[in-house]
Each structure stands twice: as structure tokens, then as C-alpha cells.
Amino acid sequence: MAEPILFFFEFSSPYAYIAANLIEPVAERHGREVRWLPVSLFHVWRAIGVTRDNLPRQKVDYMRRDWVRFAELEGVPIATPRTWPLDAKLARLMFYRLAATDEALARRFALAVYHRYWGEGEDVTETSHLAGICEGLRVRPAELDAALVDGAAKARLLAAGELAVGHGMFGAPWFVVDGETFFGADRVVHIDRWLSRHRK
Amino acid sequence: MAEPILFFFEFSSPYAYIAANLIEPVAERHGREVRWLPVSLFHVWRAIGVTRDNLPRQKVDYMRRDWVRFAELEGVPIATPRTWPLDAKLARLMFYRLAATDEALARRFALAVYHRYWGEGEDVTETSHLAGICEGLRVRPAELDAALVDGAAKARLLAAGELAVGHGMFGAPWFVVDGETFFGADRVVHIDRWLSRHRK
Numbered sequence: 470m471a472e473p474i475l476f477f478f479e480f481s482s483p484y485a486y487i488a489a490n491l492i493e494p495v496a497e498r499h500g501r502e503v504r505w506l507p508v509s510l511f512h513v514w515r516a517i518g519v520t521r522d523n524l525p526r527q528k529v530d531y532m533r534r535d536w537v538r539f540a541e542l543e544g545v546p547i548a549t550p551r552t553w554p555l556d557a558k559l560a561r562l563m564f565y566r567l568a569a570t571d572e573a574l575a576r577r578f579a580l581a582v583y584h585r586y587w588g589e590g591e592d593v594t595e596t597s598h599l600a601g602i603c604e605g606l607r608v609r610p611a612e613l614d615a616a617l618v619d620g621a622a623k624a625r626l627l628a629a630g631e632l633a634v635g636h637g638m639f640g641a642p643w644f645v646v647d648g649e650t651f652f653g654a655d656r657v658v659h660i661d662r663w664l665s666r667h668r669k
Numbered sequence: 670m671a672e673p674i675l676f677f678f679e680f681s682s683p684y685a686y687i688a689a690n691l692i693e694p695v696a697e698r699h700g701r702e703v704r705w706l707p708v709s710l711f712h713v714w715r716a717i718g719v720t721r722d723n724l725p726r727q728k729v730d731y732m733r734r735d736w737v738r739f740a741e742l743e744g745v746p747i748a749t750p751r752t753w754p755l756d757a758k759l760a761r762l763m764f765y766r767l768a769a770t771d772e773a774l775a776r777r778f779a780l781a782v783y784h785r786y787w788g789e790g791e792d793v794t795e796t797s798h799l800a801g802i803c804e805g806l807r808v809r810p811a812e813l814d815a816a817l818v819d820g821a822a823k824a825r826l827l828a829a830g831e832l833a834v835g836h837g838m839f840g841a842p843w844f845v846v847d848g849e850t851f852f853g854a855d856r857v858v859h860i861d862r863w864l865s866r867h868r869k
Contacts, residue, residue, distance in 0.1 A: 525839055639727040639731070
């Protein structure tokens with residue numbers, strides 16, 4: 470069995486959101502699993518000595534237009550979030566709390582959080598924002614409070630961040646396919662073509 | 670007749686090199702012309718107040734691998750240039766000198782320079798490096814010396830740089846399609862799909 474594709478993502482990244490909607494069909498086409506690994510990009514940057522990008526206005530203006538157009542071209546719903554930047558600590562911890570017993574459920578949770586934030590523009594910071602998502606997944610909203618003090622979930626989150634740094638991550642989304650790294654939602658098509666050429 | 674696609678490029682950019690090999694078939698499919706416009710990215714950056722990116726080592730390492738893989742996936746020859754960074758002033762001026770009377774010839778010149786530098790890794794800085802390319806295009810190599818003191822060519826180069834800045838350029842390749850801007854070789858597929866959706 471080939472190794473799973475590692476998919477490191479940050480909830481606040483619109484490009485990682487787009488990639489989250491693109492990677493599974495590509496992986497499936499090549500008989501691969503995807504291991505979803507939310508991380509704090511801020512922590513990754515701190516670990517590699519990068520301060521928050523001081524982007525020129527031109528680049529910020531372009532990106533705001535680009536990610537909307539990218540999402541529209543892919544048929545992925547896109548909105549302007551009410552809250553920015555996003556503190557996604559709770560979503561990350563809840564993901565790893567769920568993943569401890571049910572990875573598929575954790576993935577559905579991540580997609581639901583992404584859809585609420587980037588698809589609908591709603592806030593996903595607090596337990597009150599995520600309670601409805603939990604109910605939709607038949608998870609007790611009280612689990613959110615438990616996630617905030619779940620030492621094992623926190624340990625998994627920190628380990629994912631270290632794993633990301635070890636794999637050279639400097640931005641999101643970050644993919645690792647058989648040791649080959651890919652950065653950006655626009656590289657999902659490269660992963661598809663690369664896997665076609667390097668069949669195991 | 671629809672407006673041509675503007676294609677701003679920098680000879681030293683491997684991604685602009687890849688894009689130069691991808692854009693024409695896309696434009697042709699949509700009945701569009703491409704207006705090739707080499708610029709000095711350094712001058713564009715200076716105009717918008719950007720100092721040369723202080724990229725983390727992780728990003729530099731990734732990009733060196735990424736552009737090779739990208740080129741290989743597209744079937745575009747790729748080499749490691751002997752000379753880096755490249756001073757492409759002569760190539761830019763020669764392009765605009767040729768374009769004054771023959772845009773198609775200027776484009777073939779640009780592609781030949783790109784192929785020599787990024788496809789074969791050879792230097793393209795001096796007149797001696799470009800003489801063979803000129804001969805291959807049936808252009809007298811003495812035109813290269815003339816290009817260096819061609820005031821009209823210089824004026825066109827500067828105007829292209831101003832046009833690029835006016836269109837929000839901050840990196841190469843930079844495309845403008847009916848006022849919509851696209852950055853990066855990976856966005857050529859977006860241009861293709863965007864034109865399909867917005868037929869004139």
C-alpha cells in the first residue's frame with residue numbers, strides 16, 4: 470500500500486480551503502489516502518524564522534481577486550469572512566480530538582468549518598460558532614469545551630506542526646507525496662500528473 | 670476583434686519561461702492575440718516600492734525543485750543556468766528593436782533567448798552570447814550593438830514597465846486579459862477557463 474498523501478492546512482488560508490475541496494478526487498484516482506493535518510501557519514513561520522509576510526499592496530489586492538476567481542472556476546463557494554484574521558485554535562484542537570477516534574469524522578468537521586468560514590463568511594472562532602457544525606455531524610457541542618483542554622489533541626497538533634516544518638513547509642496548503650513537496654492549491658493538478666508519471 | 674492578452678515577462682524568471690511556452694496555444698484556442706512585453710522586474714519592484722524579496726531558505730529550496738518539476742510536467746526543457754542572476758538588459762532592448770518592425774520575429778527571439786538560458790543553461794548576457802541566436806533568425810548580429818543605443822527601443826521598454834505597473838504587476842509572468850490580471854505560470858490554465866466562461 471502506497472503512503473498516504475500528507476495535506477497540511479491552515480483554516481485561515483483561502484487557498485488551503487480551495488485545495489481541501491480538490492485533493493480527495495485526485496488522491497482517489499491514484500488509489501491514495503489523504504492524511505489531513507491542520508497546523509498553525511503562524512507557528513510554522515515562527516519555527517523557521519519567518520516573520521509575517523510584509524506583502525506589497527499590489528499583491529494583497531491581486532490575491533483577494535485571485536482566490537475568489539480560483540474558487541469560482543472550481544465551483545467552490547467563496548465569501549468574504551466577517552472576521553479576519555481568523556483565530557482557528559479551537560477548530561484545530563477539535564479536529565485532532567475527533568481524529569483520535571474517527572479520521573473521516575474529523576475531515577468532515579474540517580470541511581464544514583472551511584465551508585462556514587470561506588464558503589459563507591461566518592465566524593468559526595468560538596465554541597458558540599462551531600456548535601451547529603457539531604450538531605450537524607452528531608457530535609455533542611460539549612466536546613468543543615473538552616477539546617480546549619485536551620492534552621492529547623494539543624500534542625497531536627504540535628506534532629503535526631513539527632512534521633510540517635520537517636517537510637519544508639513555509640505556506641499553506643502544503644502537500645507531501647512520496648517525499649515530494651507541493652505548495653499551493655494550483656499544485657493539486659501537478660500532484661495528479663506527477664502521480665500518473667510515478668506509479669508505485 | 671477582442672483585445673490582445675498582455676503578457677509581461679522577465680527573462681530571468683523560470684516561471685515566465687514556462688508560461689512563454691504555454692500561453693500561445695491557450696490564446697489561439699480563444700481567438701486571441703498575445704502581446705509579448707518583456708520588462709525589468711527589478712524596475713517594476715522599484716516603482717512599487719518593493720525591495721527584493723527576502724525569501725526564507727525553505728521557499729528558495731522549494732522553488733528550485735518546483736520550477737524544474739513544473740517544466741518537466743509540461744514537457745518544457747529545463748536546465749540550471751550557469752549565470753545567475755541574469756542581466757537581461759540586452760535581450761530586452763533587442764526584443765523591442767525587433768518588435769518595432771516585426772512582432773513575430775521579436776517573439777521568436779524571446780523564445781530562443783529563453784530556450785538558451787532556461788532550456789540549455791547558457792549565458793545570454795552579452796552580444797557574443799546572442800549572436801548565434803540572431804544568425805538562426807537571419808538577423809545580423811550587428812543589430813545587437815545597435816539595440817544597446819536604440820533610443821526608441823529603450824523608450825518602448827520603459828513604457829512597457831509603466832504599463833505593467835499600471836496593471837498591478839508585482840511578479841512575473843503577469844497577464845492582463847480584458848482587464849483581469851493573472852500572476853504565475855500556473856494561472857495560464859485559469860486564463861483558459863476564464864476565457865471559456867467570458868466569451869466576447
